Amino acid sequence: MREISLDRLRTLVAIADRGSFADAARALHLAPPTVSLHIAELEERIGAPLLSRKRGHVRPSAIGEVLVERARRLLADAEQALADIQRQVQGLEGRVRIGASTGAIAHLLPQALEVLRQHHPAIDIQVAVLTSRETLTGLVDGTLDVGLVALPQPPVAGLVITPWRRDPVMAFVPAHWQCPARVTPAWLAGQPLILNDATTRLSQLSAEWFATGGHQPVPRIELNYNDAIKSLVAAGYGAALLPHEATAPLPDKRVVMRPLRPALWRRLGIAHRAGHIERSTQHVLDVLRDLRMA
Structure with a gap:
């Protein structure tokens, strides 16, 4: 017909x-x-x-x-x-789907969302809490548009992964403990530990850092939620290794932060599909890149 x-x-x-x-x-x-x-x-x-x-x-x-x-x-x-x-x-409206870890969502992504709300209020931002591997899979499958992923990552066909920012990993220690000015693998391995679970890049980084001193400590508990880890540190349950963004609020007074020796860094990248980028997605990428040095 x-x-x-x-x-x-x-x-x-x-x-x-x-x-x-x-x-x-x-x-x-x-x-x-x-x-x-x-x-x-x-x-x-x-x-x-x-x-x-x-x-x-x-x-x-x-x-x-x-x-x-x-x-x-x-x-x-x-x-x-x-x-x-x-x-x-034209980028005046649209929907952008972002995949990121809980660490990025807690302190970094909200800054970008606030800027986007002010300058591009008609763009609908949807956020999924995912591991870096899950985020990359979502980008390849087309279910995500932007990803914040831990670096390094192996090349993925059809994706662009660029360095975004580098934040120091610090020792978060209960304030009533006596700890050195700079925390070493040997000292921290002898303490009760609260670490990220084995699915995260931070867990791998932590294991490599302990291994520089020949240590393989077993944590009391493993989590994948940094704010929950900080709460347990504040309660005196153990010490943790966590990234610290310059714009993040200071920890609870019951927690002290100490730099590591040797130093350790959490590196993040921005991932998106190669080729044509919709204007609304480009706005999100531009705002995230402006946070590179924040």
């Missing part, structure tokens, strides 16, 4: 509004024979006359009036759809 094109419906509405084939042709910038052809095709498709001519004036027939009313709605919906899409193309 042949579909009815919007162009034919637009011609019918123009004739109904102007009462003349000639006036409709001028308004639509069409040749009069083209207007007549549009109506003939519509009437053939419908199987009934859509217009009647009386005293030189053209009016819709009863069936034509019904189609004109429906056509107005269809044309308005089509125009609105195009306008909505155009706003997305």
Whole structure:
């Protein structure tokens, strides 16, 4: 069954509004024979006359009036759809799906979301709490648009992964403990520990840091939620190794931070698909990159 094109419906509405084939042709910038052809095709498709001519004036027939009313709605919906899409193309609206770890979501991502709310309030940001591996898989599958991932990562076909920021990993220690000014693997390995679980890049970094001193400590508990780890440190349950962003709030007074010797860094990257980037996604990338040195 042949579909009815919007162009034919637009011609019918123009004739109904102007009462003349000639006036409709001028308004639509069409040749009069083209207007007549549009109506003939519509009437053939419908199987009934859509217009009647009386005293030189053209009016819709009863069936034509019904189609004109429906056509107005269809044309308005089509125009609105195009306008909505155009706003997305321009980056004024859109949806951006971000994958990130709990650590990035806790203190880094909220800063970007606040800037986006102020400057691009119509962009809908959806955030998923994922490991770096899950985030990269989501980008490849097309279920995510932007990812904040731990570095280093092996190259992934179709993705661009660029360094974003580097934050020092610090020892978070209960304040009532006596600890050195700089914490070494040997000292920390002898304390009760609260570490990130083995699925995280930070866990691997911590294990490598302890290994520089020949240690493989077994933690009292493993978590993947940095704020929960800090709460346990504040309660005196153990010490932890966690990244510290310059803009993050100071820890609980029951917790002290100490630098590590040797130093340890948590590196993060921004990942997205290669090729064309939608304007709304580009806005998110631009805001995140502005936080590079924050």
